[in-house]
Amino acid sequence: MDSKNTLLITGATGQLGAFLLAELLGWGQSPAYSGTILCAKRPTSSFEQLDRVVEFYEQPRKAYQQPLVHFIDLDLGYGAGSAEWISAYCDQHAIAPVYSVIHTAAVIDINQKAPGGNQNERVTAEVLHLAEALDVAHFTHISSIAVMGGNAPLSQVELLEPQDFQATKKKVGLGSYAKSKIYSELQVWRAQQEGLSTTVVRPGVILGIGPLYRAPQELWKRLWKGTLPFATDGCSGVVDVRDVAAIVYAAHQSKIEGPIVAVAEHPSFYELLQWMQNGLGKKRKLLYLQMKPWLNRMRSVSFLSSLPWIGKYFTAQMRIMLFSKTQYNGQSGADLLEGGYRNLQQSAQELGKFMRRIAEH
8 A cells, every 4th residue: 555545444442443453553464554544533532442452462552652643533423524624634734635444433232222223324324425525545344244134044054145135134133233234334335336446344243352341342241240141052153353353454455345254153152152251261151042942932922022121132133143043154354364264262262361351450
């Protein structure tokens, strides 16, 4: 990439965004980005996730504060209205105009209906408007395997390919996060049809590190506190956050249209949680709930889904999440990694050891 190319990334203070910035700074498998990096953030954003990533990579304190890295307060909901301000900022700091955008910012929720709805679609649309107003050469969007759907019964294994996309599928059983990611991708494909060069990367469940109170670390927190008493024989696609960051950087650099699927393995939830517990140094016994008979038992009490507080655990969406056998072909992501994906059991051990240090202090 040319040293005069300025890159704008959103979500740099979140888990994936912080690891992406680390990748851009040359701490991972990729060479350091040679241009200026503008990191969009909210005025109230915490730098704690970035500090944890610095610590994880054993870099000097605040190592992300470099001359070519600028953290800018930016309202992502303002869209094209921010283009003039960004251009003026670049002129003021003798920075080349924004050449490309990587959009990692997202609201993560697992509820069937999040209060007020999930804002991912609206924010993605506005960031696309901003990119178009800045006349960027390329736009990379971080989506999710949640958009890929699947039609097989829960008892059957189904392998989904990168071209699978459920834009017109009936949305029964889908939560607000999955819907928001589907509609966000539609915004990206619309922009592509109108001439914008785009890449879409779909990560699976991301295994990473960060502050325990943040949503991406919910499983680590529950395992540490012992508030996750059971696991199921369902599975999903899982991937190390460092691999996702490297895939995003490589795909963006090569302007691959995609979609690219970042999924390393498909451990059962029981296996995954056992690996994570081992990484944390915990030995609590998890109740193992197999599809037979627990799926039908959950269906029989589905009326509880209307109750506050506990209702979200008895929805069709939750049953699909806990017992689905859907798998995802992640070869398109593996092709962009040196040596392929990390072994997830080893990742859980390494990341869990670090999360234990966080939990103990």
